[in-house]
Amino acid sequence: MFHYDRDILIHSIGLWLDAGRKRDFSFVSHAHSDHTNRHDRVLATPATLALAEARAAFRLASGARKRPVREVDTLPLDFNSPLKIDGAIVTLFPAGHVLGSAQILIERDGRRLLYSGDFCPQKTSAAEDIEIPHADTLIMECTYGLPEHAFPARDTVIAQLCDFARKTLARGMTPVFLCYALGKGQEVMKILAEAGFAVAAEGETYELARVYERFGIDFGRFRRLDSPVSPDEVVVTPSTEKIEMFLGGRRFRTASVTGWGAGAFSYRARRANVRIPLSDHADFAGLVEYVKAVSPSEVYITHGPDEFAYYVKKEGFKVGSLAEKRPV
Ligand SMILES: [Zn+2]
Structure with missing residues (x-):
């Protein structure tokens, strides 16, 4: 065939x-x-x-x-x-x-x-x-x-992700999730929205999230990251270079969100403070x-x-x- x-x-x-x-x-x-x-x-x-x-x-x-x-x-x-x-x-x-x-x-x-x-x-x-x-x-x-290659249960990973956001904000720092602009970015935005966080998304991640919205996915409170982050916001971006100018002098912690974070391939995960093994x-x-x-x-x-x-x-x-x- x-x-x-x-x-x-x-x-x-x-x-x-x-x-x-x-x-x-x-x-x-x-x-x-x-x-x-x-x-x-x-x-x-x-x-x-x-x-x-x-x-x-x-x-x-x-x-x-x-x-x-x-x-x-x-x-x-x-x-x-x-x-x-x-x-x-x-x-x-x-x-x-x-x-x-x-x-x-x-x-x-x-x-x-x-x-x-x-x-x-x-x-x-x-x-x-x-x-x-x-x-x-x-x-x-x-x-x-x-x-x-065995990924942890999804609920465990989601709890880990929200915990990182909550604890980082509580320490007066900005949580920054590093993920691909298409797919992983919107996945993380949706998880954060459901947990009640305000999200500021890098340009491409944001534009693609707008397409998701057209197809019925609701991201709650989110905006394009084009002005300085406020103290309650969580950032979603493919890399820190793209958003550094909007962090001002704020201290931040990064979480790399990738399936490569699980098991033997964790060395592939990008340099980050923590790795969250959420895979698509x-x-x-x-x-x-x-x-x-x-x-x-x-x-x-x-x-x-x-x-x-x-x-x-x-x-x-x-x-x-x-x-x-x-x-x-
Ligand atoms: Zn793919």
Whole structure:
């Protein structure tokens, strides 16, 4: 049903999946894949398209991007809305990774192929809850595909995050959460909003949160960090360099919020006073559970350690090699 030629191609309908190279027609699973403007035609959820557009606009306005992105033919597709393309039926399911992130199911001639994109099986605060369909063939990411990757329970992490904010404010300092501008930033903003904190967000994080708002996520009291922080505010930003001018002389403490903070990969976490292991991916156990839930007859893995194939086989599943799916 598919070929692998440095990217994955569903050849019967000419659709590439998260293609890294410029292609005629590609599915884009979520707005982290900074490839939306590269292809001639893009299939994605409305939220992914809106987030990608907001990121591009912010980067152009801030000077990070020199030229405006070229016009792209977009094909927005809502979750759970089957679309017929050349005799196949394509359906998107929420992946729970960031707002709008999608798995894609392609059905043709009675066969079902599922491509996971980045996914998070744990319930999050700001992204849609994952829905896992059954498929015959599964192509999945396995970023944390080694047993040592075990994330703590989400409630524990949320308590740790709020505790850090509360204690830092009580000491007369500004809590600064360091997280990616898309996804993790809004996740942390939502957690802080639910705990009643006032949030000042760095420019790109703020602009993307505005897109989340358009899709129904409420962040409570928050503002763009474009003037000095007040003593009761919590800052969310990708880096301290971007916001130093607004801290004035205030003392601050940083918390790096990343899945890499958990287990063996903590050295990857950025320099920070504390690390909070909040992930928007599946940990090892979550990946294995995902395979079981999809219950496929064959699995292909990508974006992660090759060793994960061993563990999938151990669970009784057949694992194929992408390298052997080259077009003949
Ligand atoms: Zn991602």
